[in-house]
Amino acid sequence: MSFRLYGMSSPNVVKILIMLEELGVDFHFEHVDLFSEGQFDETFRALNPNSKVPVLLTEEGQPIFESGAILIYLAERHDQLLPSTGSSRYDVLEWLTLQVATVGPMLGQLNHFTTYAPAGQDYSVGRYRREGARIYQLLNKRLEQVPYLAGDDYSVADIATLPWTDYIERQGLQKADYPAIAEWRQRLEERPAVQRARAFIADVQANDAKMFSQSSASARRRFLGLGEGSEEQA
Ligand SMILES: N[C@@H](CCC(=O)N[C@@H](CS)C(=O)NCC(=O)O)C(=O)O
Incomplete structure:
Protein backbone atom coordinates (compact mmCIF):
# COMPACT_ATOMS: atom_id res chain seq x y z
CA MET A 1 0.00 0.00 0.00
CA LEU A 81 16.21 15.56 6.57
CA LEU A 82 16.37 15.06 10.37
CA PRO A 83 19.61 13.86 12.00
CA SER A 84 18.96 10.81 14.18
CA THR A 85 21.31 11.86 17.00
CA GLY A 86 23.44 14.70 18.27
CA SER A 87 22.97 18.41 18.74
CA SER A 88 22.03 18.97 15.09
CA ARG A 89 18.88 16.85 15.67
CA TYR A 90 17.74 19.37 18.27
CA ASP A 91 18.62 22.31 16.03
CA VAL A 92 16.13 20.88 13.53
CA LEU A 93 13.52 20.04 16.18
CA GLU A 94 13.74 23.55 17.68
CA TRP A 95 12.95 25.27 14.37
CA LEU A 96 10.37 22.65 13.43
CA THR A 97 8.62 23.09 16.77
CA LEU A 98 8.78 26.87 16.43
CA GLN A 99 7.01 26.50 13.09
CA VAL A 100 4.19 24.28 14.34
CA ALA A 101 3.72 26.06 17.68
CA THR A 102 4.24 29.71 16.69
CA VAL A 103 4.82 30.48 13.00
CA GLY A 104 1.76 28.55 11.75
CA PRO A 105 -0.74 29.52 14.48
CA MET A 106 0.19 33.24 14.56
CA LEU A 107 0.44 33.72 10.78
CA GLY A 108 -2.76 31.67 10.43
CA GLN A 109 -4.55 34.20 12.64
CA LEU A 110 -3.04 37.05 10.61
CA ASN A 111 -4.32 35.38 7.42
CA HIS A 112 -7.75 35.04 8.99
CA PHE A 113 -8.04 38.69 10.04
CA THR A 114 -6.55 40.12 6.82
CA THR A 115 -8.38 37.81 4.37
CA TYR A 116 -11.62 36.45 5.83
CA ALA A 117 -12.80 38.63 8.71
CA PRO A 118 -15.26 41.45 8.05
CA ALA A 119 -13.96 45.03 8.07
CA GLY A 120 -13.50 46.84 11.38
CA GLN A 121 -11.04 44.43 13.03
CA ASP A 122 -8.28 46.99 13.60
CA TYR A 123 -7.30 45.69 17.04
CA SER A 124 -6.95 42.07 15.83
CA VAL A 125 -5.28 42.97 12.53
CA GLY A 126 -2.81 45.21 14.40
CA ARG A 127 -2.04 42.56 17.01
CA TYR A 128 -1.39 39.74 14.53
CA ARG A 129 0.40 41.95 12.00
CA ARG A 130 2.86 43.06 14.70
CA GLU A 131 3.34 39.44 15.75
CA GLY A 132 3.74 38.40 12.09
CA ALA A 133 6.39 41.09 11.55
CA ARG A 134 8.19 39.92 14.70
CA ILE A 135 8.21 36.32 13.45
CA TYR A 136 9.46 37.31 9.98
CA GLN A 137 12.21 39.39 11.62
CA LEU A 138 13.21 36.40 13.74
CA LEU A 139 13.41 34.11 10.69
CA ASN A 140 15.21 36.79 8.68
CA LYS A 141 17.82 37.28 11.41
CA ARG A 142 18.41 33.53 11.65
CA LEU A 143 18.77 33.24 7.87
CA GLU A 144 21.31 36.09 7.81
CA GLN A 145 23.51 33.85 9.95
CA VAL A 146 22.97 30.39 8.40
CA PRO A 147 21.78 29.15 4.98
CA TYR A 148 19.02 26.93 6.39
CA LEU A 149 16.91 27.30 9.51
CA ALA A 150 18.66 24.53 11.43
CA GLY A 151 22.15 25.56 10.26
CA ASP A 152 24.20 24.29 7.33
CA ASP A 153 21.79 21.65 6.09
CA TYR A 154 18.35 21.68 4.51
CA SER A 155 15.89 19.89 6.82
CA VAL A 156 12.26 19.31 7.76
CA ALA A 157 12.38 22.70 9.55
CA ASP A 158 12.79 24.47 6.17
CA ILE A 159 10.11 22.29 4.57
CA ALA A 160 7.65 23.11 7.36
CA THR A 161 8.32 26.85 7.26
CA LEU A 162 8.52 27.54 3.52
CA PRO A 163 4.76 27.51 2.70
CA TRP A 164 4.09 29.75 5.71
CA THR A 165 6.21 32.51 4.12
CA ASP A 166 4.04 32.65 0.97
CA TYR A 167 1.71 35.41 2.21
CA ILE A 168 3.92 38.31 3.35
CA GLU A 169 2.51 40.89 0.91
CA ARG A 170 -1.09 39.69 1.27
CA GLN A 171 -0.73 40.19 5.03
CA GLY A 172 0.10 43.87 4.53
CA LEU A 173 3.85 43.45 5.16
CA GLN A 174 6.76 44.04 2.77
CA LYS A 175 8.93 41.23 1.36
CA ALA A 176 11.76 43.77 0.93
CA ASP A 177 11.99 44.07 4.72
CA TYR A 178 13.08 40.43 4.92
CA PRO A 179 15.84 39.95 2.30
CA ALA A 180 17.36 36.85 3.94
CA ILE A 181 13.94 35.15 3.83
CA ALA A 182 13.70 36.02 0.11
CA GLU A 183 17.13 34.50 -0.63
CA TRP A 184 16.33 31.36 1.37
CA ARG A 185 12.97 31.01 -0.43
CA GLN A 186 14.72 31.27 -3.77
CA ARG A 187 17.20 28.55 -2.76
CA LEU A 188 14.36 26.26 -1.72
CA GLU A 189 12.15 27.02 -4.75
CA GLU A 190 15.01 25.90 -7.03
CA ARG A 191 14.77 22.37 -5.63
CA PRO A 192 13.01 20.02 -8.07
N1 LIG B 1 -1.52 21.91 13.96
C1 LIG B 1 -2.12 21.34 12.78
C2 LIG B 1 -2.93 22.41 12.07
C3 LIG B 1 -3.74 21.84 10.93
C4 LIG B 1 -4.73 22.85 10.39
O1 LIG B 1 -4.95 23.92 10.98
N2 LIG B 1 -5.35 22.51 9.26
C5 LIG B 1 -6.32 23.38 8.66
C6 LIG B 1 -5.93 23.64 7.22
S1 LIG B 1 -4.32 24.44 7.22
C7 LIG B 1 -7.68 22.71 8.68
O2 LIG B 1 -7.79 21.51 8.51
N3 LIG B 1 -8.74 23.51 8.90
C8 LIG B 1 -10.09 23.03 8.87
C9 LIG B 1 -10.88 23.40 10.08
O3 LIG B 1 -10.30 24.03 10.99
O4 LIG B 1 -12.07 23.10 10.13
C10 LIG B 1 -1.03 20.77 11.86
O5 LIG B 1 0.07 21.33 11.85
O6 LIG B 1 -1.28 19.75 11.19
Whole structure:
Protein backbone atom coordinates (compact mmCIF):
# COMPACT_ATOMS: atom_id res chain seq x y z
CA MET A 1 0.00 0.00 0.00
CA SER A 2 1.35 3.47 -0.84
CA PHE A 3 1.11 6.48 1.46
CA ARG A 4 -2.24 8.24 1.44
CA LEU A 5 -2.23 11.98 2.16
CA TYR A 6 -5.53 13.58 3.19
CA GLY A 7 -5.49 17.30 2.51
CA MET A 8 -6.35 20.37 0.50
CA SER A 9 -4.32 23.38 -0.67
CA SER A 10 -3.27 24.77 2.71
CA PRO A 11 0.32 25.42 3.88
CA ASN A 12 0.20 22.59 6.43
CA VAL A 13 -0.54 20.19 3.57
CA VAL A 14 2.01 21.72 1.19
CA LYS A 15 4.74 20.87 3.72
CA ILE A 16 3.87 17.19 3.54
CA LEU A 17 3.72 17.23 -0.27
CA ILE A 18 7.22 18.76 -0.38
CA MET A 19 8.47 16.09 2.02
CA LEU A 20 6.95 13.23 0.01
CA GLU A 21 8.48 14.68 -3.16
CA GLU A 22 11.88 15.10 -1.47
CA LEU A 23 11.78 11.44 -0.44
CA GLY A 24 10.59 10.37 -3.88
CA VAL A 25 7.97 8.01 -2.47
CA ASP A 26 4.66 7.05 -4.09
CA PHE A 27 1.55 8.52 -2.55
CA HIS A 28 -2.12 8.91 -3.22
CA PHE A 29 -3.74 12.30 -2.53
CA GLU A 30 -7.18 12.20 -0.95
CA HIS A 31 -8.88 15.59 -1.20
CA VAL A 32 -10.84 16.64 1.90
CA ASP A 33 -13.40 19.28 1.08
CA LEU A 34 -13.18 21.59 4.10
CA PHE A 35 -15.78 23.87 2.52
CA SER A 36 -18.41 21.11 2.57
CA GLU A 37 -17.49 20.07 6.13
CA GLY A 38 -15.55 16.98 5.00
CA GLN A 39 -13.28 17.37 8.04
CA PHE A 40 -16.25 16.76 10.39
CA ASP A 41 -17.26 13.55 8.68
CA GLU A 42 -17.17 10.51 11.02
CA THR A 43 -14.81 8.64 8.66
CA PHE A 44 -12.35 11.52 8.70
CA ARG A 45 -12.71 12.09 12.45
CA ALA A 46 -11.67 8.47 12.95
CA LEU A 47 -8.34 9.43 11.33
CA ASN A 48 -7.97 12.75 13.16
CA PRO A 49 -10.17 13.54 16.18
CA ASN A 50 -9.10 17.20 15.76
CA SER A 51 -10.86 17.34 12.36
CA LYS A 52 -8.00 19.01 10.49
CA VAL A 53 -5.78 18.21 7.54
CA PRO A 54 -3.16 16.95 6.90
CA VAL A 55 -3.43 13.29 7.85
CA LEU A 56 -1.01 10.71 6.49
CA LEU A 57 -2.03 7.09 6.27
CA THR A 58 1.21 5.09 6.40
CA GLU A 59 2.06 2.17 4.15
CA GLU A 60 0.94 -0.05 7.06
CA GLY A 61 -2.39 1.78 7.33
CA GLN A 62 -1.62 3.80 10.48
CA PRO A 63 -3.12 7.30 10.43
CA ILE A 64 -0.82 10.10 11.65
CA PHE A 65 -2.20 13.60 12.24
CA GLU A 66 -0.38 16.90 13.00
CA SER A 67 2.01 18.02 10.28
CA GLY A 68 5.02 18.10 12.65
CA ALA A 69 4.45 14.48 13.68
CA ILE A 70 4.02 13.47 10.02
CA LEU A 71 7.30 15.16 9.02
CA ILE A 72 9.18 13.49 11.88
CA TYR A 73 7.65 10.11 10.99
CA LEU A 74 8.66 10.40 7.32
CA ALA A 75 12.14 11.71 8.14
CA GLU A 76 12.83 8.90 10.58
CA ARG A 77 11.37 6.23 8.33
CA HIS A 78 13.61 7.29 5.45
CA ASP A 79 16.52 8.51 7.59
CA GLN A 80 16.60 11.84 5.76
CA LEU A 81 16.21 15.56 6.57
CA LEU A 82 16.37 15.06 10.37
CA PRO A 83 19.61 13.86 12.00
CA SER A 84 18.96 10.81 14.18
CA THR A 85 21.31 11.86 17.00
CA GLY A 86 23.44 14.70 18.27
CA SER A 87 22.97 18.41 18.74
CA SER A 88 22.03 18.97 15.09
CA ARG A 89 18.88 16.85 15.67
CA TYR A 90 17.74 19.37 18.27
CA ASP A 91 18.62 22.31 16.03
CA VAL A 92 16.13 20.88 13.53
CA LEU A 93 13.52 20.04 16.18
CA GLU A 94 13.74 23.55 17.68
CA TRP A 95 12.95 25.27 14.37
CA LEU A 96 10.37 22.65 13.43
CA THR A 97 8.62 23.09 16.77
CA LEU A 98 8.78 26.87 16.43
CA GLN A 99 7.01 26.50 13.09
CA VAL A 100 4.19 24.28 14.34
CA ALA A 101 3.72 26.06 17.68
CA THR A 102 4.24 29.71 16.69
CA VAL A 103 4.82 30.48 13.00
CA GLY A 104 1.76 28.55 11.75
CA PRO A 105 -0.74 29.52 14.48
CA MET A 106 0.19 33.24 14.56
CA LEU A 107 0.44 33.72 10.78
CA GLY A 108 -2.76 31.67 10.43
CA GLN A 109 -4.55 34.20 12.64
CA LEU A 110 -3.04 37.05 10.61
CA ASN A 111 -4.32 35.38 7.42
CA HIS A 112 -7.75 35.04 8.99
CA PHE A 113 -8.04 38.69 10.04
CA THR A 114 -6.55 40.12 6.82
CA THR A 115 -8.38 37.81 4.37
CA TYR A 116 -11.62 36.45 5.83
CA ALA A 117 -12.80 38.63 8.71
CA PRO A 118 -15.26 41.45 8.05
CA ALA A 119 -13.96 45.03 8.07
CA GLY A 120 -13.50 46.84 11.38
CA GLN A 121 -11.04 44.43 13.03
CA ASP A 122 -8.28 46.99 13.60
CA TYR A 123 -7.30 45.69 17.04
CA SER A 124 -6.95 42.07 15.83
CA VAL A 125 -5.28 42.97 12.53
CA GLY A 126 -2.81 45.21 14.40
CA ARG A 127 -2.04 42.56 17.01
CA TYR A 128 -1.39 39.74 14.53
CA ARG A 129 0.40 41.95 12.00
CA ARG A 130 2.86 43.06 14.70
CA GLU A 131 3.34 39.44 15.75
CA GLY A 132 3.74 38.40 12.09
CA ALA A 133 6.39 41.09 11.55
CA ARG A 134 8.19 39.92 14.70
CA ILE A 135 8.21 36.32 13.45
CA TYR A 136 9.46 37.31 9.98
CA GLN A 137 12.21 39.39 11.62
CA LEU A 138 13.21 36.40 13.74
CA LEU A 139 13.41 34.11 10.69
CA ASN A 140 15.21 36.79 8.68
CA LYS A 141 17.82 37.28 11.41
CA ARG A 142 18.41 33.53 11.65
CA LEU A 143 18.77 33.24 7.87
CA GLU A 144 21.31 36.09 7.81
CA GLN A 145 23.51 33.85 9.95
CA VAL A 146 22.97 30.39 8.40
CA PRO A 147 21.78 29.15 4.98
CA TYR A 148 19.02 26.93 6.39
CA LEU A 149 16.91 27.30 9.51
CA ALA A 150 18.66 24.53 11.43
CA GLY A 151 22.15 25.56 10.26
CA ASP A 152 24.20 24.29 7.33
CA ASP A 153 21.79 21.65 6.09
CA TYR A 154 18.35 21.68 4.51
CA SER A 155 15.89 19.89 6.82
CA VAL A 156 12.26 19.31 7.76
CA ALA A 157 12.38 22.70 9.55
CA ASP A 158 12.79 24.47 6.17
CA ILE A 159 10.11 22.29 4.57
CA ALA A 160 7.65 23.11 7.36
CA THR A 161 8.32 26.85 7.26
CA LEU A 162 8.52 27.54 3.52
CA PRO A 163 4.76 27.51 2.70
CA TRP A 164 4.09 29.75 5.71
CA THR A 165 6.21 32.51 4.12
CA ASP A 166 4.04 32.65 0.97
CA TYR A 167 1.71 35.41 2.21
CA ILE A 168 3.92 38.31 3.35
CA GLU A 169 2.51 40.89 0.91
CA ARG A 170 -1.09 39.69 1.27
CA GLN A 171 -0.73 40.19 5.03
CA GLY A 172 0.10 43.87 4.53
CA LEU A 173 3.85 43.45 5.16
CA GLN A 174 6.76 44.04 2.77
CA LYS A 175 8.93 41.23 1.36
CA ALA A 176 11.76 43.77 0.93
CA ASP A 177 11.99 44.07 4.72
CA TYR A 178 13.08 40.43 4.92
CA PRO A 179 15.84 39.95 2.30
CA ALA A 180 17.36 36.85 3.94
CA ILE A 181 13.94 35.15 3.83
CA ALA A 182 13.70 36.02 0.11
CA GLU A 183 17.13 34.50 -0.63
CA TRP A 184 16.33 31.36 1.37
CA ARG A 185 12.97 31.01 -0.43
CA GLN A 186 14.72 31.27 -3.77
CA ARG A 187 17.20 28.55 -2.76
CA LEU A 188 14.36 26.26 -1.72
CA GLU A 189 12.15 27.02 -4.75
CA GLU A 190 15.01 25.90 -7.03
CA ARG A 191 14.77 22.37 -5.63
CA PRO A 192 13.01 20.02 -8.07
CA ALA A 193 10.99 18.42 -5.26
CA VAL A 194 9.64 21.81 -4.16
CA GLN A 195 8.75 22.62 -7.77
CA ARG A 196 6.90 19.30 -8.15
CA ALA A 197 4.95 19.91 -4.94
CA ARG A 198 4.07 23.47 -6.02
CA ALA A 199 2.86 22.22 -9.42
CA PHE A 200 0.75 19.53 -7.76
CA ILE A 201 -0.87 21.94 -5.33
CA ALA A 202 -1.68 24.55 -8.01
CA ASP A 203 -4.44 22.31 -9.40
CA VAL A 204 -5.79 21.52 -5.94
CA GLN A 205 -5.78 25.24 -5.12
CA ALA A 206 -7.85 26.16 -8.18
CA ASN A 207 -10.39 23.51 -7.21
CA ASP A 208 -10.49 24.69 -3.56
CA ALA A 209 -11.06 28.29 -4.61
CA LYS A 210 -14.06 27.13 -6.65
CA MET A 211 -15.39 25.03 -3.76
CA PHE A 212 -15.00 27.93 -1.34
CA SER A 213 -16.97 30.26 -3.61
CA GLN A 214 -19.73 27.63 -3.93
CA SER A 215 -19.81 26.63 -0.24
CA SER A 216 -22.90 27.10 1.87
CA ALA A 217 -22.88 29.90 4.43
CA SER A 218 -23.04 27.44 7.34
CA ALA A 219 -20.14 25.32 6.00
CA ARG A 220 -18.11 28.52 5.61
CA ARG A 221 -18.94 29.56 9.19
CA ARG A 222 -17.72 26.22 10.51
CA PHE A 223 -14.54 26.41 8.40
CA LEU A 224 -13.81 29.88 9.80
CA GLY A 225 -14.41 28.71 13.36
CA LEU A 226 -17.54 30.85 13.80
CA GLY A 227 -19.69 28.02 15.14
CA GLU A 228 -22.68 26.25 13.66
CA GLY A 229 -24.76 29.39 13.02
CA SER A 230 -27.45 29.45 10.39
CA GLU A 231 -27.65 30.45 6.76
CA GLU A 232 -29.13 33.79 7.85
CA GLN A 233 -26.36 34.54 10.37
CA ALA A 234 -23.46 33.81 8.02
N1 LIG B 1 -1.52 21.91 13.96
C1 LIG B 1 -2.12 21.34 12.78
C2 LIG B 1 -2.93 22.41 12.07
C3 LIG B 1 -3.74 21.84 10.93
C4 LIG B 1 -4.73 22.85 10.39
O1 LIG B 1 -4.95 23.92 10.98
N2 LIG B 1 -5.35 22.51 9.26
C5 LIG B 1 -6.32 23.38 8.66
C6 LIG B 1 -5.93 23.64 7.22
S1 LIG B 1 -4.32 24.44 7.22
C7 LIG B 1 -7.68 22.71 8.68
O2 LIG B 1 -7.79 21.51 8.51
N3 LIG B 1 -8.74 23.51 8.90
C8 LIG B 1 -10.09 23.03 8.87
C9 LIG B 1 -10.88 23.40 10.08
O3 LIG B 1 -10.30 24.03 10.99
O4 LIG B 1 -12.07 23.10 10.13
C10 LIG B 1 -1.03 20.77 11.86
O5 LIG B 1 0.07 21.33 11.85
O6 LIG B 1 -1.28 19.75 11.19
